[in-house]
Amino acid sequence: MKRNRRAGVEDRWTKTVRDEHGNEKKVPSARHGQGTRWMARYVDDEGHERSKSFDRKADAQIWLDSDVTVKLATGTYVAPKAGLITIDEIHSSWSATQVHLAPKTAASRSSTWTTHVQPKWGRVSVVDVKTAGIRAWVAKMVADEVGVPTIHKAYAQLRQLLGAAVEEHRIPRNPCEGVKLPKMTPHECGYLSPTQVATLADEVTWLPEVIRFLAYTGLRWGEMAALRVQDFDMLRRRVSISRVGHREREAGMGPAQDRREALGAVPGSAVRGAGGADGRQGPRGSSVHRHARRGAAGRQLPQPILQQGRRAVPEGRRDVP
Numbered sequence: 112m113k114r115n116r117r118a119g120v121e122d123r124w125t126k127t128v129r130d131e132h133g134n135e136k137k138v139p140s141a142r143h144g145q146g147t148r149w150m151a152r153y154v155d156d157e158g159h160e161r162s163k164s165f166d167r168k169a170d171a172q173i174w175l176d177s178d179v180t181v182k183l184a185t186g187t188y189v190a191p192k193a194g195l196i197t198i199d200e201i202h203s204s205w206s207a208t209q210v211h212l213a214p215k216t217a218a219s220r221s222s223t224w225t226t227h228v229q230p231k232w233g234r235v236s237v238v239d240v241k242t243a244g245i246r247a248w249v250a251k252m253v254a255d256e257v258g259v260p261t262i263h264k265a266y267a268q269l270r271q272l273l274g275a276a277v278e279e280h281r282i283p284r285n286p287c288e289g290v291k292l293p294k295m296t297p298h299e300c301g302y303l304s305p306t307q308v309a310t311l312a313d314e315v316t317w318l319p320e321v322i323r324f325l326a327y328t329g330l331r332w333g334e335m336a337a338l339r340v341q342d343f344d345m346l347r348r349r350v351s352i353s354r355v356g357h358r359e360r361e362a363g364m365g366p367a368q369d370r371r372e373a374l375g376a377v378p379g380s381a382v383r384g385a386g387g388a389d390g391r392q393g394p395r396g397s398s399v400h401r402h403a404r405r406g407a408a409g410r411q412l413p414q415p416i417l418q419q420g421r422r423a424v425p426e427g428r429r430d431v432p
Contacts, residue, residue, distance in 0.1 A: 118153035120171045123164075151175040193281040194238025198272055199229070201237060205275045213355075220268060227252065227265035228272075237276040242286045245269070249292060259293050266292055331355070 126140040147164040151171040154160050165171040202224065209217065231248055232240065245266075252262050270287040277285050303311065308326040312319040325335060328350065336356035343350050 118175050120168055120175060121150045121152055122148060123150050124148045195236050196281060198235055198237060199233040201272050201276055205272055223264045223268055228268050232269060237273065237282050240273060240286050242289055245287055245290050249290060253293055259295055263292055
């Protein structure tokens with residue numbers, strides 16, 4: 112049976128007995144004069160009894176009130192031995208719960224763990240992970256010229272593991288708090304103009320429509336690889352994105368990240384000429400840049416893609432209109 116939570120201060124030098132009339136009185140105990148006199152005792156939320164001895168009753172009561180009773184009431188209490196579990200053990204239990212991750216994300220986290228986090232922190236008890244040590248770890252990765260995105264990923268994983276330890280009441284706070292990371296340097300993306308897309312496609316001897324399809328829909332390669340014939344609506348010039356190809360998944364396919372279809376209205380003029388639908392020129396002002404975005408309901412197909420669509424359909428799948 113689990114013991115109820117309680118706390119109190121006990122005098123170890125005396126004991127209470129009853130005299131011949133049934134009245135209680137204090138008499139010296141067998142421990143009288145030996146060791147410390149006052150013992151603060153409490154039972155935690157798990158039913159385990161803890162104790163600590165003091166020379167003065169006032170000190171025992173102060174410790175009990177400030178370090179135990181308040182923390183038990185507010186849910187911030189940490190058992191003395193709870194923090195002895197290692198980061199390796201926390202990772203084993205935590206990673207088993209991450210069933211919602213896409214295969215690619217899971218593989219990336221596994222690589223980050225084995226390469227950067229586990230070698231440094233795997234055998235360390237969570238209670239021994241200090242903020243200063245984490246700062247030194249980050250600084251060493253910077254000195255070793257580890258990429259800034261990789262540093263952010265490694266730090267984020269350690270922070271999640273220590274966050275799990277806080278949730279399990281193994282440590283009172285996350286030591287990752289207050290650690291500053293190197294800033295991410297934004298890189299400028301290059302965009303092809305419609306003329307450049309057409310030139311590139313003309314130089315491709317096998318399935319040049321793939322170049323146009325990726326350029327004017329904004330799909331990732333994995334999204335295109337996962338497309339099926341039923342995902343195309345040739346009459347409405349739309350393609351539905353609901354899956355993505357994964358090398359890490361045994362079946363090779365999985366749900367798209369946003370689990371929705373995506374829309375990017377691409378006018379036919381963006382394919383046929385160098386100007387966009389509104390006449391704006393250049394890679395950043397063209398329809399390719401403005402319309403290849405995610406988050407709506409389907410992607411509209413340019414006319415040249417429709418004209419070449421039947422040639423892109425594999426043999427045996429030409430029954431689709």
